[in-house]
Amino acid sequence: MDAVAHFFQSIPVDLLIIQTVNGVVAGMILALVASGLTLIFGIMDVVNFAHGELFMLGAYVGVLVLTATGSFWIALVMSALIVALLGAAIQIVTLRPLLGRDPLNTILATFGLSLILQNYALWQFGPVARKIGEPITSHFNLFYLTYPWYRILIAVLSAAIIGGFWLFLKYGKYGVWIRATTQDRVMAQAMGIPVPMVHTAVFAIGAAMAAASGVLFAPLVGVNHTMGLDWVLKAFIVVVIGGMGNLGGSIAAAIFVSLLEAYAAIWVDPSQAVIVSFVVLILTLLFRPTGLFVPTPK
């Protein structure tokens, strides 16, 4: 008992709070990545292996636009638009011919895509990471740290994008189309909804969300061609834990997993903290194979 009491006393409260903030910030970016992934899966049964590469390309396009225009916010919007167009093109060329085939084919095709995009980035931009500055450089005091406001802003912006997208799904005319297509592809087609167009649009929206999170994340660690790999793995974990195709579930899971990893990073090396999310995944698969969170009615 003494050892347990000692353990609890040894937990540094200030560090816990700092890591909570860090975890929520990372969780919101992850939620933005994962919601695009889960949306694409939910509506067309496509597991998008290239999602991390869209994230990475978004960050690169952001860097390019930023150096051309000097404005971070223009870069954010332009990157989302450009990558959305790229996503639409990719969907039309590679995924549309695979419609109706085994979903496993789409994993393979998007895996091929991720190879192409990643090596293109390496070829075009080189192996050295690009650094970009934060658009807001002010800080506030969090215990002994001066914490950048920009990180808080990332979390807020991610939440705003996800919230705006949710409102669009709920009330927008095209949002209703998307939900209808998710529920029943054939029936939606019969009601006059252009299902192939909806698929392309959803892929484009998912790509735009990945690109936006890439640009938002870029100032924190810099941009290089392998940055997508970590994110797509994390996003897969989150999407499985939250329940495939369940938007709310994956957002909750993103924050949950990121918080756990942040807390674990107090005691172990951050590169080993990833294992915590692996363990959560294993436990989820063992006890709740359909996802940790109750599926929300569509």
Place this chain on the structure above:
Amino acid sequence: MTTAPLSKSMPLKTKLSHTAVFWIGFCVVMTLLIVAPLVLPEYWRRFLTEILIWGLLAMSSDILIGYTGMVSFGHSAFFGLGMYGAAAALLIVSPPNLWLAILFGLGGAAGAALFVAFFSTRLRDIYFAITTLIFSQIFYVIIFTWTAVTGGENGLIFSRPHFTIPFLYDTRFSTATLHWFVLSVVAGSYVLLRRIMRSPFGMVLQSIRENEARTRAIGYPVERYKIVAVMLSGLFAGLAGVLYAVQNQFAAAEFVFFTTSGDTVIFNVMGGIGTLVGPIVGAGFFQLLRELLSRIFGDQFPYLIPLGVIFIVMIIFLPQGLLGFARRWLNR
């Protein structure tokens, strides 16, 4: 009228039965591969051996992809554990012993396979693919960060064991003899796996691929069959890892990263799943194209871009792969 041509063609058919044609073909290919190191220059000898090793890895994965209908994105874990198992045996025991390396490698791969099989066979289709991927990443993170034992980013370097038959024979591997050794292991694995896939056990795996619910309804314990399939596949992937370690004399964490699994899946799809020999052809096709591209355009050329394009085009237009046309014939 109609019987005349039939009776004419009958003796031809019976003269060369399917089995005979198959084994004649097998022997021809084997002869070519046995003779190859005698005529090829040093570089291409090693290249051919490497193709065989990648082919064995891809073939092991075909048990799951082609025969059981489960796409594994986690074969890098089995391959890597085989590699590090061999490394352990070669570094700890002196003098390094080939058979001990194989034993350790198989043990490592079997451990990983048991772990992965137990958890991931509860899931189907893409969920299986994603969980195997994430499991392989667990092994990657452990190997990458446990620097004291695995050498971390630098990997492990060791010397190549001698080829020994206990009390009888002991010699150094040359490029050619190593090639023959690898060839015999790969060919033996092929014959064994082909036999297993044609056995009642293999038939159950194929019926799981065709209709899992019905297989379960007939009364087969589907989960148990899947676990055995994953373990079998993992063992042969581990064997490929051992061979790779013996050939290149190092073990590196990058081989445990999931891109190795991705390559494995690409070999399968390019060569033709469900044929066992197709994945070897796929591995050869991939490596030859890669070699060709970097010869034409230079070392800096991002060869994975055209290869990725070819891969996607093949998925869309040739989903059966290069040997897909012969799939039925090869399994008869």
